[in-house]
Amino acid sequence: MSPPDPYLLLDLGLAATILVLALAALRQRDSFTMAVVFILFGLLVALAWVRLDAPDVALAEAAIGAGVTGALLLRTLRHVGGERRDPAPVPRVVAGMLGLSVAGFATLGGLALMATPRHGTGLIPAVAARMDQSGVEHPVTAVLLNFRAYDTLLEVVVVLAAVMAVWAIDRTIDRAAAPLPYLPGVALRGPIAGAYLRLVLPALALIGAYLVWIGAYSPGGAFQGGAVLAAAGVLSALARGGRWPRTAATMPLLRGSLVLGVVVFTGVGIWAAVAGGGVLHYPPAQAKPLILLIEASVALSIAATLTALFLGHMPQPAARIALRKGTTNDT
Amino acid sequence: MTPETIYGATGIALFAIGLYHALVLPSALRRIVALNVASVGAGFVMVIAAWRPGGGADPVPHALVITGIVVLVAATAVALALVRALHDADTTETDDTP
Numbered sequence: 060m061s062p063p064d065p066y067l068l069l070d071l072g073l074a075a076t077i078l079v080l081a082l083a084a085l086r087q088r089d090s091f092t093m094a095v096v097f098i099l100f101g102l103l104v105a106l107a108w109v110r111l112d113a114p115d116v117a118l119a120e121a122a123i124g125a126g127v128t129g130a131l132l133l134r135t136l137r138h139v140g141g142e143r144r145d146p147a148p149v150p151r152v153v154a155g156m157l158g159l160s161v162a163g164f165a166t167l168g169g170l171a172l173m174a175t176p177r178h179g180t181g182l183i184p185a186v187a188a189r190m191d192q193s194g195v196e197h198p199v200t201a202v203l204l205n206f207r208a209y210d211t212l213l214e215v216v217v218v219l220a221a222v223m224a225v226w227a228i229d230r231t232i233d234r235a236a237a238p239l240p241y242l243p244g245v246a247l248r249g250p251i252a253g254a255y256l257r258l259v260l261p262a263l264a265l266i267g268a269y270l271v272w273i274g275a276y277s278p279g280g281a282f283q284g285g286a287v288l289a290a291a292g293v294l295s296a297l298a299r300g301g302r303w304p305r306t307a308a309t310m311p312l313l314r315g316s317l318v319l320g321v322v323v324f325t326g327v328g329i330w331a332a333v334a335g336g337g338v339l340h341y342p343p344a345q346a347k348p349l350i351l352l353i354e355a356s357v358a359l360s361i362a363a364t365l366t367a368l369f370l371g372h373m374p375q376p377a378a379r380i381a382l383r384k385g386t387t388n389d390t
Numbered sequence: 391m392t393p394e395t396i397y398g399a400t401g402i403a404l405f406a407i408g409l410y411h412a413l414v415l416p417s418a419l420r421r422i423v424a425l426n427v428a429s430v431g432a433g434f435v436m437v438i439a440a441w442r443p444g445g446g447a448d449p450v451p452h453a454l455v456i457t458g459i460v461v462l463v464a465a466t467a468v469a470l471a472l473v474r475a476l477h478d479a480d481t482t483e484t485d486d487t488p
Contacts, residue, residue, distance in 0.1 A: 066393070067391060067392075067393070067396075070393050070396045070397065071396060074396050074397060074399070074400040077400055077404070078400060078403055078404065078407070081404055081407050081408070081427045081430075082407060084423060084427070085407065085408075085411040085415065085420065085423065085424055085427065086411075090419070093420070093423065097423055097426070097427075100427070100430075101430070104430055104433075104434075107397060107400070107434075108433075108437055110393065110397075111393065111397060111437050111438065111440075111441045111447070112440075112441060112442075112445055112446075112447040113437045113440065113441075113447060113452050113455070115452055115453075115456060116433070116437055116452050116455045116456055116459070119455075119456045119459045119460070120430070120433070120459055123459050123460060123463050124426070124430065124459050124462070124463070127463050128426060128462075128463055128466055131463075131466060131467055131470050132419070132423065132470070134470075135419065135470040135473055135474055136419070138474045138477065139419075139473065139474060139477040142417040142419050142420060143417060143418075143477065143480075144416045144417055145416045145417065145418075148414075148416040149413070149414045149416070153414075154413075154414045157410060157413045157414060158410055158414075161406050161409050161410040161413070162406065164406070164409075165402050165403065165405065165406035168402045168405070168406075168435075169398075169399065169402050172398050172402065172435065172438075173398075175439070177394070178442055178443065181439075181440070181448040181450070181451075182448055182449075182450040183442075183446065183448050183449075186448075186449055186450065198449035199449045199452050199453050199456070201449070202449050202450050202452075202453040203453045203456065203457075206450075207450070207453060210453070210454070210457050211457065214457045214460055214461055217460075217461050217464055218460060218461075218463075218464040220464075221464035221465070221467055221468050224468045224471070225467055225468055225471040228468070228471045228472060228474075228475045229471060229474075229475070231475060232475055232478045232479070232482075233478075233482055280456075282456060282459075282460050361460075364464075365463070368463075368464070368467035369467075371467075371470075371471055371474065
């Protein structure tokens with residue numbers, strides 16, 4: 060029996076706080092407080108995952124699970140102006156029965172977790188044995204971009220599909236009667252906001268690029284770096300009141316950035332097949348530059364995608380901008 | 391007591407809390423948040439499964455959880471767009487029938 064871990068007290072406190080915050084977020088009456096508590100919850104979960112030797116997952120949770128999801132929640136609350144309650148809530152008896160079944164299910168899950176053989180080798184030796192062929196030095200990046208590259212390719216396709224779905228949903232709304240999709244009144248304008256943005260935007264660009272680059276050696280990578288770049292995208296969109304830049308180049312540039320990751324990733328995968336290794340089996344000698352190329356394009360795409368998901372509407376097509384500039388002079 | 395018992399129990403409790411509230415809460419937005427809490431619980435269980443006492447965690451579950459987080463934010467964004475569209479559709483309807 061090893062001596063007790065001095066960090067156990069921290070673990071207990073952190074676990075309790077996480078549970079309390081989850082309950083507080085869900086049962087909190089005020090919607091804005093709910094969103095803020097949810098962000099706090101995500102950050103503390105990230106802290107727990109650092110403690111559990113999962114710094115990559117923690118970075119993703121802090122940047123995407125807490126940051127981007129929190130921004131999406133606040134943006135939606137701004138649009139709908141508070142939550143709408145369902146006309147017919149779940150009856151108490153039904154809720155009680157659901158509670159009992161969920162509790163039973165959780166008990167079974169706990170028992171299953173305790174019965175699972177622990178501390179086995181898992182896939183650790185399998186990954187370690189092939190690290191020298193992966194082209195990178197960080198095992199999580201090797202798994203994401205090389206050994207299980209199919210998963211990651213399809214993940215990039217999923218987020219692209221999400222943008223298409225969000226745009227399609229937005230287009231079903233009759234804009235003549237419904238509120239505009241922009242965020243008037245939240246514009247980051249004025250001297251203080253300007254000075255803040257001039258400091259923060261370059262820093263975010265630098266941190267995002269650094270996270271993508273460092274992913275080859277240590278925790279970081281395309282998704283975490285892309286999320287930080289998306290924060291820069293969201294901030295600069297907020298400086299325009301939640302609109303896309305109204306230039307004719309916005310739409311083609313945005314479309315290019317959205318599909319860049321999928322195109323480059325698929326292209327490299329097919330090139331690897333032609334080069335003789337099979338789809339997405341990069342030749343070990345070229346693996347490093349290929350993975351870096353994929354990560355850079357995926358990070359740009361993730362940044363564009365998350366910004367588009369936050370804004371939730373398409374930029375105006377070039378034709379309409381030209382028409383408007385010709386006829387009226389609205390700003 | 392070890393970190394994995396503590397955080398394993400936290401993960402399962404979070405999943406249960408999220409699932410229960412996703413079933414009973416009266417607001418669509420709140421149910422989306424509840425499902426997010428449930429998936430963080432699932433992530434906890436996988437991070438625990440990857441953890442090893444002396445360090446050197448299994449990277450494969452870590453990669454799967456990262457993929458899960460990104461897919462979850464995409465699904466959440468679509469669900470929230472539906473919440474906004476539902477709200478706008480209701481506003482339009484009320485305007486039609488004063």
